[in-house]
Amino acid sequence: MSAKTEIIVINEKDNVATALKELSAGAEVSFEFQGHIEKIRLLSDIPVGHKLALRDIEKGEAVIKYGEHIGQSTSRISRGEYVHVHNVVSQVRGERS
């Protein structure tokens, strides 16, 4: 089990994680992936409950949480960057349609 407690990854297919506390740009967070610990340097401030990229996500690529597509990126998102409504769009008829 990871000793760090800053972020949570729900499913190992996910390319985003959720912050469990307020995180600041420049901080280093870690998570467990396939039995080893990976470290990420944050590029943005991440409010608690909000998401950060675990991998580089290309423009138009699927954003994955719960092992499923939760939306599509509208710009390139770098590892450690804040992921939310400013760079992800829903793929179903809904809020911003």
Add this chain to the structure above:
Amino acid sequence: MNFQGYRRLDGKAGTRNHVLVIPSVGCSQGVAQEIARGLKGVVYLPNVAGCGQMGEDRTVVKKTLVGFGTNPNTFSVLVVGLGCEELTPNEIRKGIIPSGKRVEVVTIQDVGGTRKTTALGRRIVKEMLQDASKLSGEPIPVSELILGTECGGSDYTSGLASNPAVGIVCDMLVAEGGTVILSETPEVIGAEHLLAKRARTPEIGQEILSAVARCENRAIAAGQNIREGNPAPGNIAGGITTLEEKSLGCIYKGGTGPLEKVVTYASHPQEKGLVYMDTPAHDIEQLTGMIAGGAQIVLFTTGRGTPVGSPIAPVIKITGNRQTYLKMKDNVDIDVSKILQGKETIPEGGKRIFGEMISVASGKLTKAEKLGQGDFCIFKMNPDI
């Protein structure tokens, strides 16, 4: 892997051994309650339906009452009728008979009033109790479990801790050959295409899409568009980005398995693995539908805490919110808040819940059972006539 359960004559197995009193109509509910009063091992359904429902609603009311009688957690049944109701107690009795259980009927207008009917009813259920006490538990494979899943009073911890942990339990039970019911159609809106992709056949996938479309259209007919403005500004402020993400946070509690079947409200799934039941989001109507469909145990995740329980099936309450657990200890069984503190992983939390589920299936009482919380409410489409 086994739990300690009760084998029934129809081959099914229960986690409990209740004598059940079913009022076939709201008018006989008070007498049913009097019959069950103070008798340990006797439970009753606070049913208010049975008269004034037509068409599909009448069918669903009958199916639900019969489903509680045939649910393997029920040992034997006393149906209490008034005498002039539209859905007769004999219809309920006939529906339960194929399960091989003893089913008796008392009718208030025939027996002659509350006191006489209560006295007669109590004599009958006491006999049933004696027979029930002679049946001892035996090891039953967990593959015979039908697990109902539900969430209510959700908060940010539900999608991050309790639902993912329950998802692990569901994947474990499916791997053991058991059955998991996922339900609550309004919560699937926005993620139905993802659930449909996991369906065993395209036809099953289409059934999920149709169930969601029917639900949305009903809401639109009532003047509400569930999809519009969702996620709400408060959700977005809390970190939810899209409707898919919000809905997945709810349906992830069913695990990641392929979807084997879609059943209608209160229908008994014959398939093993993950099945979907088309129910409303109303907590007690949802719970009632799954138990009428044969669920012998339910995992219920909650962020804010809830007292909900069932007359015949143990309902295990799980929260990822530490404050809720401390504040609502009367009602909440399992605290998985350590997942959000990084002190327990989601799979570890899931394994802990699985272990507790086996203990409860084997007779350990839930908080709701200790409090005697026996909620019951049938989903109807139309107003009563």
